Amino acid sequence: MYRGLNITQLRDKIDNEGISPEEIFESTNKLAHQLQDEYNSFVTIIDKFKMKTTNKTLLSGICYGLKDNISTSNILTTSSSNILKDYIPVYDATVYKKLKNAGAVLVGKTVLDELAMGGTGTTAHTGIVRNPWDKNRMIGGSSAGSASAVALGIVPFAIGSDTGDSIRKPASFGGVVGFKPTYGRISRYGLFAFASSLDHIGTLTRNVHDAAAVVDIIKGLDPNDMTTLKDDNKNYVSSLENDIKGKKLFYIKEICDKKLYQDSNDEVMLKILDEFHKMLDKLRNQGFIIEEVSIDKQLLEALYPTYMSISCAEATSNNANLTGIQFGPRNDGSSYQEIMMKDRTLGFSELIKRRFILGSFILQKENQEKLFLNACRIRRLIVDKINELFKDYDGMILPASGSIAPKFDDSSEKLSEKYLILENHLVIGNFGGFPSITLPFTMIENMPVGINLTGRVKEDDLVLNMANYIEKVTGLSDIYSKVGDSNEV
Amino acid sequence: MKYKVVIGLEVHCELETKSKNFSPAINTFSNIPNENVATVDLGLPGILPVPNKEACRRALMTAMALNCTTPDEVLFDRKNYFYPDLPKGYQITQMTKPMGRNGYLDILVGKDIKRVYIHQLHLEEDTASLEHRSAYSLIDYNRSGIPLMEIVTEPCIESAEEAVRFLEDLRDVFIFLGVSEARSNKGQMRCDVNISLMEEGSKTLGTKVEMKNINAFTSVKDAIEYEIKRQTKILENNEKVIQETRRIAEDGKTYAMREKVDAVDYKYFVEPNIPPVPLTKEYLDSIRATIPELKLARYQKYIEKYKLSEYDAGVLSANKETSDYFEQVLSYGSDIDLSVNFVTTAILSTIKKLEIELKDLFITPKMLSDVINLVHKNDMSLDHGKKLLYKAIEEKTDPMEIVKRENLHQINDETELLALITTLMDENKEQVRQYVEEDNKAIINFFIGQTMKKSNRQANPNKSLEIIKIELEKRKKNNETK
Known part of the structure; x- marks a missing residue:
């Protein structure tokens, strides 16, 4: 009944039509259960209506989903891993606390790739997440459940986390808006750390306005997170309609030039690039100035390995608390080493173990200089290069992906030379902590494809402002999959 | 063959602060297990460290007092290893930029001043404490996260006496600075001893033996003295000292714990959750100004x-x-x-x-x-x-x-004293007579006593004595001329 409504529409139902938040919750809860078997968006669906405050905020009474790697006291938080399958936190993450205080209503904890590592949505301990637009396809990850819950129209927004592209990639595959603000804009306190220097919290919504509305509530300085930024005292919603005429964007030749892919027979990719350039023209017509820039290809090719080095290294250390000693499933053993080893061997999937071993290897004394510190240097070079471009440009615009959501059977984590840069450039946003947003801009083979806009650090308002204009041009706001709907033909 | 003893010390000292180093839990000694614990100290998923400014200030202050150079910014690193007393699986410490480097402390050994060189001073967090029972172990997180300062000396200490003197003087530094109570019986000050013997005149250091976590200074002395004897004996027998970690037992002897595998790789890297904080000259000067x-x-x-x-x-x-x-x-x-x-x-x-x-x-x-x-x-x-x-x-x-x-002021006024003494002599004619006629010198003391009594012990005794002598002699003379 309330499926697919955005925050503004739900606000209207509650404020002007006398619909109670509880009624909306009951209906949402029912829908969540109804779609759970097929799409598996949630680890936990909340069955009891709970609204902490009746204070009027833009989010009071609005239902949402929260990624299951965000700490919620008294609510199971598994990080979609067997090693935390029964873990019930004793404290609230800052982002959850802020949403509670704003009166938002938690509907469920969403599935992720185990420990937020992976981009397929297929590695959770509770099973794979399916793409609402085509259930034979993946939605991508790691914020898979958050993206699918929004793309299914169950909730108007969900909270995700983004370390490489974990919000913005599934947003592209799911046809929703994925926004990751500047590093430090939203507190990470209570987010189960994957790679602390790259981890961001962000939103999945069905339009840019709702992204701004949610971030307005959850942003801010947090004494519990030393990396949070001072409050910018801005209201992002109110700057959405600012004039964008004359705003300058660039795209990177080494990623978007069709000539680079001349030999390719990947029709979808070529179509995406076509559509991308057409979209740029439309945006130019709206007053954006968009230019092509060239960046050293070697630097771009280093994006993925650099990301893997840094993220695996930090992940190894960040997840060293999962030993079964303090919490989590404990196995028998004759020494603490044996206990920890068994707990970790049984508690993590193969992919996770592979990444931990990689991370540990990268941090070893004899490898650290070459593999870890060099990766940190390359990261710096890339960020410096982008910042240099940001002196002349207000933002960087790129296709979020060179493909539509992959089918389950053609997935592989293998590096493909062809897609290396096109599929992995979103990590630039994490390297520099830049605000970055993906929104749907076209449909190819009935599947959505996202466009990504990344802006200067701390200019979250401008990024949302420009994205709001792009959304007007694409016309693809508030789209969702009506699958399972009784009215669906 | 004579051997030269080479000792290096690693001293850990818990800092006295209101809260722990990276968490809001109270930093205090408690006998009740798990009383002062915050989520951060338990290493629960999602926690983040927030450094304690006062702990940083105290560590910097100690570094300055020990004549160390201070870094341009406060930076922390992670030391990664698995152990049940380390809930996060890593310890936040300092490796890249310790609070102090290349310092020294002058100590008094006998009458000579000995300069003990400090390699570095860094700030880190303490681990939880383990209590081992026969079939299981208990974990107490009270200690987990307490600010801990580690001071590493150069291998320049040459005897047990010097080592103990250094530890005592270092503890005095902590106490004079007011950074720690430094009570070893509460485990607030502990030390690791590295000791090796080298042939007199040789330039290469001998094989190092490490003794960990010694609380009492007397145990440090015992351990070093025992090790010197033990290693001397080994060398005299032309055998080789094994590089190992030994523990000191209650009998004052040391026992092998484990052979040192040199390759414990702690995979240090910069702690990403604590952005570097620049140290301004003004701030450092303000700390320096408070060093007593x-x-x-x-x-x-x-x-x-x-x-x-x-x-x-x-x-x-x-x-x-x-x-x-x-x-x-x-x-x-x-x-x-x-x-x-x-x-x-x-x-x-x-x-x-x-x-x-x-x-x-x-x-x-x-x-x-x-x-x-x-x-x-x-x-x-x-x-x-x-x-x-x-x-x-x-x-x-x-x-x-x-x-x-x-009214306790002493009576120094001579006229006042004379008046008092004259009155006393008039009242005690018999005693005056004994002095005058029998030359009884004890009478002087009698009058002193009387004077003190009469004046409520306020009469200046020396001046009173002078006057009494003069007055008695005067009376003696008067009597003779009569």
Whole structure:
């Protein structure tokens, strides 16, 4: 009944039509259960209506989903891993606390790739997440459940986390808006750390306005997170309609030039690039100035390995608390080493173990200089290069992906030379902590494809402002999959 | 063959702060397990560290007091290893930019000054403590996250005596700075000892043996002395010392714990959750301005400037409370000798007798200096001064109040004394006669006694004695000429 409504529409139902938040919750809860078997968006669906405050905020009474790697006291938080399958936190993450205080209503904890590592949505301990637009396809990850819950129209927004592209990639595959603000804009306190220097919290919504509305509530300085930024005292919603005429964007030749892919027979990719350039023209017509820039290809090719080095290294250390000693499933053993080893061997999937071993290897004394510190240097070079471009440009615009959501059977984590840069450039946003947003801009083979806009650090308002204009041009706001709907033909 | 002993120390000291190093839990010693624990100390998923500014300040202050160079910014690193007492699976410590590098501490060994070089000083967090039972172990997180300062010396210490002296003096530095109580019985100060023997004249260091987590200084001494004997014997037998970690047992002997595998790789890297905080010159200067004069400097000052005996200088500089008290007394312009006398005898014996600390003593340095001034001006005898002091302590009353109330000023006025003594002689004719006719010298003492009694012990005894002698002689002469 309330499926697919955005925050503004739900606000209207509650404020002007006398619909109670509880009624909306009951209906949402029912829908969540109804779609759970097929799409598996949630680890936990909340069955009891709970609204902490009746204070009027833009989010009071609005239902949402929260990624299951965000700490919620008294609510199971598994990080979609067997090693935390029964873990019930004793404290609230800052982002959850802020949403509670704003009166938002938690509907469920969403599935992720185990420990937020992976981009397929297929590695959770509770099973794979399916793409609402085509259930034979993946939605991508790691914020898979958050993206699918929004793309299914169950909730108007969900909270995700983004370390490489974990919000913005599934947003592209799911046809929703994925926004990751500047590093430090939203507190990470209570987010189960994957790679602390790259981890961001962000939103999945069905339009840019709702992204701004949610971030307005959850942003801010947090004494519990030393990396949070001072409050910018801005209201992002109110700057959405600012004039964008004359705003300058660039795209990177080494990623978007069709000539680079001349030999390719990947029709979808070529179509995406076509559509991308057409979209740029439309945006130019709206007053954006968009230019092509060239960046050293070697630097771009280093994006993925650099990301893997840094993220695996930090992940190894960040997840060293999962030993079964303090919490989590404990196995028998004759020494603490044996206990920890068994707990970790049984508690993590193969992919996770592979990444931990990689991370540990990268941090070893004899490898650290070459593999870890060099990766940190390359990261710096890339960020410096982008910042240099940001002196002349207000933002960087790129296709979020060179493909539509992959089918389950053609997935592989293998590096493909062809897609290396096109599929992995979103990590630039994490390297520099830049605000970055993906929104749907076209449909190819009935599947959505996202466009990504990344802006200067701390200019979250401008990024949302420009994205709001792009959304007007694409016309693809508030789209969702009506699958399972009784009215669906 | 003679062997030279080479010792390096790694000293851990818990800092005294309100909260823990990276969490809001209270930093205090408790016998009740898991009483002072915050989520951060448990290493629960999602927690983030927030550094304690005061702990950083104290570590920087200690680094400066130990003549170290300080870094341009505060930066923390992670030390990664698995152990049940380490809930996060890593310890936040400092490797890249420790709070201090290349410092030294001068210590007094016998009469000589020995300079012990400090390799580095860094700030880290303590681990939880484990209690091992027969079939299981218990974890107490009270200690988890307490700010811990580690000081690593260069291998430049050459005997057990020097090592213990260094530890004692270092503890005094902590206490003088007020950064830690540094009580080894509470585990607040612990030390690892690295010791090797090398042939006299040789330039290559011998094989190093490590002894970990020794609390008591006497155990440090025992362990080093035992190790010197043990290693000497091994070398004399032309055998090889094994590089290993040993533990000290209660019998004062050391026992092998595990052979040192050199390749413990802690995979250090910069802690990403704590952005580097630049250290400004103003901030460092403001810390430097709060560093008090340390023990050795005070000791030397007392000998050279105040001309005290080594004994007195030692007593007065032994701890900061006494030394500060003494210096405050002097700051009121009190006579140095009298101040030494009063502080080392009356004051110290009183606090010992009452089993209190100097800060809890009723007599403030100002009160004491008032009493000392009375004695110094000859307004009161030394004996009376001390009695006055004891009375003031007993009554918890300002000694000057007592002086006023009981009119205790010494009578120095000679006319007044003469009048008093003349009256006494008139009243005691028989005693005057005994002196005049029988030359009984004991009569002098009789009149002194009477004078003191009549004056409420306020008469200046020396002056009274003079006058009594003169008056008696006068009467003797008058009698002879009669």
